[in-house]
Amino acid sequence: MSTVIDTAPYTRFHKRLALACSGGPLLDGYILSIVGVALIGMQPQLGLSTADVSLIGAAALVGMFVGGAVFGVLTDRIGREVMYTADLLVMIVCSVASFWADQVWLIVALRFVLGMAVAADYPIATSLLAEWLPTRHRGRLLGKQIVAWYAGSVLAYVVGYAFLQLGGEGSWRWMLASSALLCVVFLLIRRGSPESPLWLAQHGRQDQAVAVVRKHLGVKVTADQLLAGEPDSADERLTAGSVRVLFSPAYRTRTLFCGLFFLCQVGPLFAMLTFGPQILGSFGLPGGTVMDTLGTGLISMVFLLGCYPALRAIDGVGRRPTIVWSFALMIVPLALLGVWPSAPAAVALVALCAYAFLCGGPNVLDWTYPNELFPTHIRATAVGFATSVSRVGAAIGTYLLPLSLTDLGTGPTMLIAAGVTAIGLLVCAFWAEETKGRSLQAASGSPRREAVHSL
Incomplete structure (x- = not known):
């Protein structure tokens, strides 16, 4: 059943909210990518070992694992x-x-x-955005949150390159501190952003829910209309933010699907973005402060560009075929570099750019799927859990990649990345659902939901 929010006209309010919610992904992309450039100067100045570099690269990802798990629950x-x-x-x-x-x-x-802190923002912002968006625009605007991630990553390499040119390798401190300015910008943009009317209505604040919809959408609505298609409010209050519910028979498969496809996608991806200069250097691209940094910035730009055809595909051919075919094609360039580790630098750069472009499908569904497949009372918990699981893979990949390049070599490292991607393909082939064109309540509905009520 559709609600007034599902069928509401798309207005400037939705655009501003989408921009405000994009702050978390943009800062994530920036914070995780800027450290890769900062390490160019940090490593010799502080005398870092390979293990130190791996720890610094993986630390934020481990923090995201904790933050996603804890703050998703609190948000619900x-x-x-x-x-x-x-x-x-x-x-x-x-x-x-x-x-x-x-x-x-x-x-x-x-x-x-x-x-x-970054991981806390994902369940907060994406669930808030999903619960305000009309059905026709939900997939596109949730998918665009990952565009903000890559915009942040590209910006990090541009800023890092500028610092290297102006201040040399000793400018790494300014690189790490520069994210504070972006945070201030989004603090200002987020002023006045409203609470989710669905969350308000489910937690006994019906008058506020009705008032906030009237204020921002300009329509009159009742609390019953807002909650049409949602589970009974009494059950929601008992199970709000419950990780146990995610693993109940009603939602177990969806929980595993969202966590595992996200993990298999970002494990290789984050490692490549964090240590892009080292990877390109292993294929013979001149190292230092220019070529490898610009090459990694180019790959980040292609990651960003690949999201745009994928945004059209998820609302055209659908979510399921987009993610299945994307994972299948992502394996090809990684396998090519795995069996041809002596490939010229130009070939390696093209192959990595092809992988980056093909990642667009799962990229735009990272937060679309968990927000669509789970109801309001556990939506943020599901997003937080999926984010946490994905960062386990990202942290492991980021920690192990420089060690793997040193101990195993480039070819085996790329083959391992291809194998992880192949697991993601199997997860999507068996478990990916189609949610295109469905209201938020219909997409998150489960024929086995009654099993949750017994918890």
Whole structure:
């Protein structure tokens, strides 16, 4: 059943909310990518070992694992709006503190907390956005959140390159601190963003839910109309933010699907973005402060460009065929580099760009699927859980990639990445559902939902 939100006209309010919610992904892309450039100067200045570099690269991802798991649950229990700006304040403090950090343990600790704050933003912002969007625009605007991620990543390499040119390798402190400025910008953009009317209605605040819809959408609605198609409110209050519900018979398969496809996608992806210069260097691209950094920036740009045809595909051919075919094709360039580790640098760059472009399908569905497949009372919990699981893969990949390049070589490393992607293909082939054109309540509905009520 559709609600007034599902059928509402698309307005400037939706555009502003989508921009405000894009802050988390953009900052994630920036914070995770800028460290790859900063390590160029950080490693010789601080005398970092390979293990130190791996720890610094993986620290934010481990923090995201913790943050996604904890703050997704809290978001379903205490609301989307409560923590909407607090996480940005934490990012500002950690970014500024990074300027003075000169010990490995302190840099690792600050990036761990940064990761927690970034991961907190995903369940807060994407669930809030999903619960305000009309059906026709939901897939596109949720998918565009990953565009913000790659925009942040590209910006990080541009800023990093500029710092290297102007300040040399010693400018790495300014690189790490620069994310504070972006946080301030999004703090200003987020001023006045409303709470989710669905969350308000489910938590006994029906008058506020009705008022906020009238204010921002300009239509009159009742609480019953807002909650049409949702589970009974009494059950929601009992199970809001419950990880147990995610693994109940009603949602177990969806939970595994969202977590595993996300993990298999970002494991190789994050490692490549974080240590792009090292990968390209292994194929003979001149190292230093220019060519390898610009080459990785180009790959990041292609990741971004690949999202646009995928955004059209998920609303055209559908979510399921888009993600299945994308994973299948992503294997090809990785396998090519795996069996041809002596490929010229130009061939390696083209292959990695092809992989980046083909990643568009799962990229735009990273937050679309978990927001569509789970109802309001566990939506943020599901997004947080999927984010946490994905960052396990990302952290492992980021930690192991430089060690693998050193100990195993380029070919085996690329074959391992291809194997992880192949697992993602199997997960999608068996479990991916089609949610195109369905209302949020219909997409998140489950024929086995009654099993949740017994918990």
